[in-house]
Amino acid sequence: MADEKKFAGYVCTGCGLGERLDAGQLETTATRDGKMQSCKQHEMLCSAEGVQLIKDDIANESVTHVMIAACSKRAKVEAFNFPEVAMTRANLREGVIWVRPESDENQETTQEMADDYIRMACAELKSMSQPSASGEQTLNKNILVVGGGITGMTAAIEAAAAGYPVHLVEKSGKLGGALGSYYKVIPTRSPYDAPAENPVPGMIEAIEADDRITVHLNSTLAKTEGAPGRFNVEVATESGSSETLSIGAIVQASGWKPYDASQLPEFAHDKSADVVTNHELEALAVAANGGPIKRPSDGKEIKSVCFIQNAGQCSDKEGHLSYFSGVTDLVSIKQAMYFKELNGDCDTTILFDNLRTPGAGGEDFYRAGQQAMVTFSKGIASEVMPGDSLTVKFEDKILNEQTEMVCDLVVLATGMEPNSGPDPYAQLMVDEAEDEEEKAKAQAILENAPPSILNLQYRQGTDLPHLKNGFNDSHFICFPYETRRTGIYAAGPVRRPMDAQQARDDATGAALKAIQAAENAGLGRAAHPRSGDLSFPSFRKEGCTQCKRCTVECPFGAINEDEEGYPMYNESRCRRCGTCMGACPVRVISFENYSVETVNQQIKNVEIPEEWDEKPRILVLACENDAYPALDQAAQAGVEINPWARVIPVRCLGSVSLSWVTDALNNGYDGIVMMGCRRDDDYQCHFVRGSAMAAERMSKVGDTLDTLNLEPERVILHEVAITDVERAPQLINDMAETVEKIGLSPFKF
Amino acid sequence: MSDLNTAMIEKYRSNFLKEVEANVEEGEWVKMCMQCGVCSGSCPLGKHWDHPPQEIFMMIRANKRDEVLGTDSMWMCTSCYNCIARCPRGLPITHIMHGLAVYSKRLGLTQKKQPTAEFSQIFWDNLMKKGRVNELKLGLSMYFKDGFGQGVKNAMANQKLGQNMMKAKRMNPMEFFGGHSVKDLSGFQSMVKKAQEIEEGNLKEAK
Structure with missing residues (x-):
């Protein structure tokens, strides 16, 4: 910034801060140690008057950097919102007075804590600048929807209705997808008592009538490059022609494929034409054309039918789907009611083990099936014997007996498999496999990779990463709707198994997220979870060794490489977690307001008392998404924290630079506690792999401790959830006890 | 059958x-x-x-x-x-x-000999006679349902209970002789008969 910097501090004395702390001394600390050019007190800084005080200084005194010593940075964010300046917050309320008991003997350490937090905030402020957008792109409102099934059509209709031009790309020659060829759908409106009319034909009409939607049939994506706000997508048609579209954000609705029932030899799907899957039954119902459904083998009217639930799903058996497809019980009820509707007095039996009917009307629909005299038998089918009539052998789970029934048609309720592209991390899974069995599994996934759908020109692969069982999902609690590729939203059964109504809801959400992504990209702002963040990473080229760790470790595949091997950041793909910053061995990556230096300065500006003072210092690096809020909540609940702790919030544990740990130890800190989110399979990290990367990097910290001749217990890394309100402070207090046991660090000067 | x-x-x-x-x-x-x-x-x-x-x-x-x-x-x-x-x-x-x-x-x-079923039948027959339950006769019918010898045994076993009930005026031995009925016994009986006819009719229809 060319303009002169002006630093101003503000100390709030409200919420009991004035009574518990010596505000005069805090002011002195800010100006003398923190080098603030001015420092003011206010009895309630978050009030309109207090905020005005700061605003006036920014306007009249050309203040460019603001240090606010008041509550946690997670509190009063609306009041303390000054986008035109750089700002830090010293957490004196949740960080100090609420976690320390009010008594004379504690007064000295409490004041020391507060003074340290002021020094830290001032030092941080000194080494940061106010973030601003890079101006990398302009607003591009075009939304690309990949897949013309019910999900894709809904996303297209919704985005167009919101005023955004849509390109809808469909691989086949017509819109409608799997559902398009179905007889009827699960009811979506009260009273939920009968299968409902298929909405697809109406939707196709609506799309054809909408001039904001451009449909590309018989087309696939040959190439997708760029970033949100400036995607260049090459759409290739079957006939060989292609066109390039400029796109703001993408919805991937590539849908699902039915499970291959030939993998279930016990149910004779391949031996008898009268054993069909639920997917295949729809065609029979459509073919009946309003009359009774006929048997495929001999065209005879069906008088009795048996549905076998969970065929090849919810099972650990080889070749079966290990998960439940969520909707297949509702589908069987729906199809059983086809028979009640079309085939008169047809006997319909549903053999179930666990009948699950999710959704608002699920239970009502189940009752409607029972009212219609569909027989629900709790039993597990073991074999279907083909013949003129089919015999289904099953175990009756209520009457505890092996029994059998004879019927004209058997319907297998098989599951849904995602129609996703290859997992970009499949190779990584092979490399990282811990044992042979895991390696073989990963190798099989790698070798049987499906063809690419998006053909992304990303450093980290062509498609969206998989979460479980090949679905393009991401952690739904930490990341509602987000995938691990910014600006590309998976919707519908490619994300998880779901029915048509769920897919429509999902598509609507994804369309809105895509619009948000396009708009955010236009303004240079981050997507969830650091929504609205303008800071973005940049690197010092002369220091970069082209080691590629940042490009490999970015959890969002945001970073490409140029021809010389230097990183290219793609601001609008970036989630601003700082995992690249933590990865960089030469510390050249930084954000305007978050860098190796901003944290290092905080570490260095904590006053380290002499050894004989017997006042240890414990550095706590807490993830701002879970651990830091947990500590805030603990403070609200009045849980005590040891007075030696100094807590620094970090964007993600993945952004933690090993140099912070070594510098802190060299500076005389006695212990370091790092708190990140749960990692690996059931991760809760907002940046997916940040916490896992941190754990990986910190596993090498032992060598550093060895060279310094320090005890390994001094550095510890914990997984902390946002609900760990009691545990998070306890982990800090445990470290204080450890330090007491092993003694103070010898590195005090 | x-x-x-x-x-x-x-x-x-x-x-x-x-x-x-x-x-x-x-x-x-x-x-x-x-x-x-x-x-x-x-x-x-x-x-x-x-x-x-x-x-x-x-x-x-x-x-x-x-x-x-x-x-x-x-x-x-x-x-x-x-x-x-x-x-x-x-x-x-x-x-x-x-x-x-x-x-x-x-x-x-x-x-056969299902105790609840037997009791239900005895209760019903008792009720139909006078339009109200005659407890003394109901008890005796239960005692003697498996024959005279067993009935005497049952009665002797509950002798004390019976005496105490009489002392406390909870049981009137005179009820043994006829017993009293509801006010309009024939009305009651024709009401029940009608109900039975309706039920039988329903079943016949089902036939």
């Missing part, structure tokens, strides 16, 4: 659920059972039943006609209403149990 039973077997051949729907009081609820088993778990006498309610419902759907109508399980119901209070689907389970018991008795399929 009664004629009625034969007729019903003929009519509903393979669909016992439909037979139950048509002929058993509250039988149309059976199909709504979702097999959660809360009724069986809630029944205080459940462990003495051969087939708890959940199982009976399943047997009905599985066409196990002889087993259902021949079991004495539904006769074990004490009408505590725990199952009705707890059934998440709101099935009137107690009433269905009584309905099944009545149906099996009507078809002549109830087990």
Whole structure:
């Protein structure tokens, strides 16, 4: 910034801060140690008057950097919102007075804590600048929807209705997808008592009538490059022609494929034409054309039918789907009611083990099936014997007996498999496999990779990463709707198994997220979870060794490489977690307001008392998404924290630079506690792999401790959830006890 | 086997659920059972039943006609209403149990010497005579239902109880001689007769 910097501090004395702390001394600390050019007190800084005080200084005194010593940075964010300046917050309320008991003997350490937090905030402020957008792109409102099934059509209709031009790309020659060829759908409106009319034909009409939607049939994506706000997508048609579209954000609705029932030899799907899957039954119902459904083998009217639930799903058996497809019980009820509707007095039996009917009307629909005299038998089918009539052998789970029934048609309720592209991390899974069995599994996934759908020109692969069982999902609690590729939203059964109504809801959400992504990209702002963040990473080229760790470790595949091997950041793909910053061995990556230096300065500006003072210092690096809020909540609940702790919030544990740990130890800190989110399979990290990367990097910290001749217990890394309100402070207090046991660090000067 | 039973077997051949729907009081609820088993778990006498309610419902759907109508399980119901209070689907389970018991008795399929069934018959016969229950005679009928010798034994065993009841004016020995009736006995009897006719009519229709 060319303009002169002006630093101003503000100390709030409200919420009991004035009574518990010596505000005069805090002011002195800010100006003398923190080098603030001015420092003011206010009895309630978050009030309109207090905020005005700061605003006036920014306007009249050309203040460019603001240090606010008041509550946690997670509190009063609306009041303390000054986008035109750089700002830090010293957490004196949740960080100090609420976690320390009010008594004379504690007064000295409490004041020391507060003074340290002021020094830290001032030092941080000194080494940061106010973030601003890079101006990398302009607003591009075009939304690309990949897949013309019910999900894709809904996303297209919704985005167009919101005023955004849509390109809808469909691989086949017509819109409608799997559902398009179905007889009827699960009811979506009260009273939920009968299968409902298929909405697809109406939707196709609506799309054809909408001039904001451009449909590309018989087309696939040959190439997708760029970033949100400036995607260049090459759409290739079957006939060989292609066109390039400029796109703001993408919805991937590539849908699902039915499970291959030939993998279930016990149910004779391949031996008898009268054993069909639920997917295949729809065609029979459509073919009946309003009359009774006929048997495929001999065209005879069906008088009795048996549905076998969970065929090849919810099972650990080889070749079966290990998960439940969520909707297949509702589908069987729906199809059983086809028979009640079309085939008169047809006997319909549903053999179930666990009948699950999710959704608002699920239970009502189940009752409607029972009212219609569909027989629900709790039993597990073991074999279907083909013949003129089919015999289904099953175990009756209520009457505890092996029994059998004879019927004209058997319907297998098989599951849904995602129609996703290859997992970009499949190779990584092979490399990282811990044992042979895991390696073989990963190798099989790698070798049987499906063809690419998006053909992304990303450093980290062509498609969206998989979460479980090949679905393009991401952690739904930490990341509602987000995938691990910014600006590309998976919707519908490619994300998880779901029915048509769920897919429509999902598509609507994804369309809105895509619009948000396009708009955010236009303004240079981050997507969830650091929504609205303008800071973005940049690197010092002369220091970069082209080691590629940042490009490999970015959890969002945001970073490409140029021809010389230097990183290219793609601001609008970036989630601003700082995992690249933590990865960089030469510390050249930084954000305007978050860098190796901003944290290092905080570490260095904590006053380290002499050894004989017997006042240890414990550095706590807490993830701002879970651990830091947990500590805030603990403070609200009045849980005590040891007075030696100094807590620094970090964007993600993945952004933690090993140099912070070594510098802190060299500076005389006695212990370091790092708190990140749960990692690996059931991760809760907002940046997916940040916490896992941190754990990986910190596993090498032992060598550093060895060279310094320090005890390994001094550095510890914990997984902390946002609900760990009691545990998070306890982990800090445990470290204080450890330090007491092993003694103070010898590195005090 | 009664004629009625034969007729019903003929009519509903393979669909016992439909037979139950048509002929058993509250039988149309059976199909709504979702097999959660809360009724069986809630029944205080459940462990003495051969087939708890959940199982009976399943047997009905599985066409196990002889087993259902021949079991004495539904006769074990004490009408505590725990199952009705707890059934998440709101099935009137107690009433269905009584309905099944009545149906099996009507078809002549109830087990001989089933104590609840025997007591019910004695109670009914006693009630019909005077339009009200004569407790003294009801007790005596119960004592002597298995023969004279057993009756004397039963009476002697409860001798003290009987004496105390008389002392406390809880039992009037004069009731042995006729006993008193409701005000309009013939009115009562014709009312019951009419109700029976209606029920018989329903079954005949079902035939």
